[in-house]
Amino acid sequence: MADASDELTRRLARAFSRGVPHNLALGIRSLGVAATEVTFELPYDTKLVGNPDTGTIHGGAITALLDGCSGAAVFAALTELVPIATLDLRIDYLKPAEPGKSVIARATCYKMTRNVAFTRAVAYQDDPEDVIAHSVGTFMLSTKLGKP
Amino acid sequence: MSPALPTTLIDRMIAARAAQDYQGLIDLVPYASWLGLTAAMQGEELITTLRYSEQLIGNPALPALHGGALGALLESAAIFELLWRAETIALPKTITLTVDYLRSGAPVDTHARGVVTRQGRRVTNVRMEAWQADRNAPVATAHAIFLVMRG
Numbered sequence A: 001m002a003d004a005s006d007e008l009t010r011r012l013a014r015a016f017s018r019g020v021p022h023n024l025a026l027g028i029r030s031l032g033v034a035a036t037e038v039t040f041e042l043p044y045d046t047k048l049v050g051n052p053d054t055g056t057i058h059g060g061a062i063t064a065l066l067d068g069c070s071g072a073a074v075f076a077a078l079t080e081l082v083p084i085a086t087l088d089l090r091i092d093y094l095k096p097a098e099p100g101k102s103v104i105a106r107a108t109c110y111k112m113t114r115n116v117a118f119t120r121a122v123a124y125q126d127d128p129e130d131v132i133a134h135s136v137g138t139f140m141l142s143t144k145l146g147k148p
Numbered sequence B: 001m002s003p004a005l006p007t008t009l010i011d012r013m014i015a016a017r018a019a020q021d022y023q024g025l026i027d028l029v030p031y032a033s034w035l036g037l038t039a040a041m042q043g044e045e046l047i048t049t050l051r052y053s054e055q056l057i058g059n060p061a062l063p064a065l066h067g068g069a070l071g072a073l074l075e076s077a078a079i080f081e082l083l084w085r086a087e088t089i090a091l092p093k094t095i096t097l098t099v100d101y102l103r104s105g106a107p108v109d110t111h112a113r114g115v116v117t118r119q120g121r122r123v124t125n126v127r128m129e130a131w132q133a134d135r136n137a138p139v140a141t142a143h144a145i146f147l148v149m150r151g
Helices: A002-017 A021-026 A059-077 B007-018 B023-027 B030-035 B067-085
Strands: A029-033 A039-040 A049-051 A083-094 A103-112 A114-124 A131-141 B037-042 B045-050 B055-059 B092-099 B112-117 B123-131 B140-147
Touching: A021 B055, A021 B067, A029 A059, A029 A131, A029 B092, A039 A059, A039 A083, A049 A059, A059 A083, A059 A103, A059 A114, A059 A131, A059 B067, A059 B092, A083 B067, A103 B037, B007 B023, B007 B067, B023 B037, B023 B067, B030 B037, B030 B067, B037 B067, B045 B067, B055 B067, B067 B092, B067 B112, B067 B123, B067 B140
Parallel strands: none
Antiparallel strands: A029 A039, A039 A103, A083 A131, A083 B092, A103 A114, A114 A131, B037 B045, B045 B112, B092 B140, B112 B123, B123 B140
16 A cells, blocks of 8 residues: 555655646745645745845745645645645745745645645744744635636 | 945835836846736726736646735735835835635736735735736735835
């Protein structure tokens, strides 16, 4: 059984980091997918800078990282692959990201009902305890094409 | 002696504001240019537009825009509104951002506008809306709270 879940893990990781054009464009990489937790990395790049005076990356790039990582956490928790759509995402920005360093996001799907999945995620750089942004999200499950 | 060219973001922002150079404001932010944001006054409103490109896709099967790209558009629309309207002397800092995704974003240009709902001494609340072909059918709405240093 380990082989099957390893294969699924590899497929998910590939799907999220390579199969999503915006994640690919941002340079987002999947560092790990487990049943309860997904870890993504956003490497530092000058194109992501929001404040040219400080070199700090834009909040929008962190929003994309947390949204993508949270969605991946829902997929990782699903027992069958169904389409999902983000209902809402709230992000608290606790402090600016330090320039020149990757931002890591870690998301979990902590509750799944028949219709809705609930996620929480943190973004950090060196120390998982030293959080730069925190988010909670809700996702609609089994959406029809284009209709949340 | 000619006046020194503005060097810091805030100085250049003030210069862009004085010249009514809306796009100049956006060009100051590398991420905004990379994402494909443009800005223009339409009547009394500062409208921020996310030009469609394939790199914005989050779901290739539909296809639909990435929620993060829409989030970035909404946050940027609010920041540009604050920079444009208010007497800020520093970039507003986002404290919290909440996005409601109402419809999947079609692979076309998306427009957004921010409206200040409360301007306090230290924080400003902004409500945002993003739409595509039909302004009455927004693809996403959002609200955000910014820490704003005033001059």
